[in-house]
Ligand code: ADP
């Protein structure tokens with residue numbers, strides 16, 4: 159067969175393979191969109207572990223009807239104004255909606271702020287329908303039905319409804335830690351309802367990591383060559399059986415980074431048993447030019463321009479905070 163350009167829908171499905179691995183990855187992408195839109199309230203409804211239904215509604219800026227067809231087109235984004243060097247949003251690839259639309263039945267309904275009515279556009283297996291008027295009082299609602307109905311191989315690798323449901327909850331909680339001023343509601347026939355009321359950063363961490371965590375943690379605030387680290391590091395006595403409770407964020411984006419995990423281990427190596435994991439929540443504020451978020455389509459990996467600097471910052475900040483604490487404790491004891 160001669161070389162030919164693949165049909166658009168097939169290109170989207172190939173891209174979807176990397177962006178949309180399971181229902182929780184759809185939720186992650188749609189939450190990112192809601193948060194980038196400046197929402198203060200986000201509601202997530204799931205059914206059948208997110209395989210049969212995911213519905214995410216927000217009260218953000220909305221999408222003008224003229225832009226709805228672009229929103230579901232690959233490489234179309236409203237977020238790339240300053241190039242890859244200056245990304246200050248969670249999204250930037252213009253891939254999520256077209257990817258989801260290529261592997262599920264997608265409805266995108268939106269009402270742009272300051273406009274009269276809402277409109278919706280649908281995509282099923284890559285085929286577009288609309289836009290047409292639809293009822294919605296504000297913001298955006300995205301509904302995803304029958305995820306992977308046209309990709310049986312992917313469907314087969316999904317876990318039970320219960321496990322996929324749990325992965326969705328975990329995804330919502332992980333991102334919610336970085337957005338304490340936003341209210342999140344997670345509901346559905348396949349779960350018990352979770353409501354994360356808007357509040358302070360401490361209150362949000364208490365809701366998710368546990369109320370006793372803040373009482374068993376020291377606050378971090380350190381700056382090294384333009385990289386700022388804030389957050390909480392658990393006391394060496396407050397540890398868990400796995401690294402699930404180590405949360406790291408770079409400019410508000412949840413990340414899983416081997417260097418960060420290994421630096422945490424390094425900071426606690428003398429205090430925590432080898433098979434135990436300290437609990438911590440680390441927020442890094444970095445100039446977007448000093449960190450590359452364009453490593454993988456799922457955007458959970460980052461590359462710091464100077465990883466050694468960040469490693470030193472983590473180990474230094476945690477040790478100093480824990481050291482200060484034990485010093486305080488021993489002085490108090492001496493009185
Ligand atoms: P990206 O987020 O990388 O730009 P997406 O495919 O996720 O790509 O979304 C495409 C575009 O659709 C976004 O750039 C944004 O303009 C618009 N959009 C998507 N979801 C929302 C939402 N919930 N509220 C407002 N605009 C949205």
Ligand code: MG
Pocket residue numbers: 187190191249250252254255
């Ligand atoms: Mg997006």
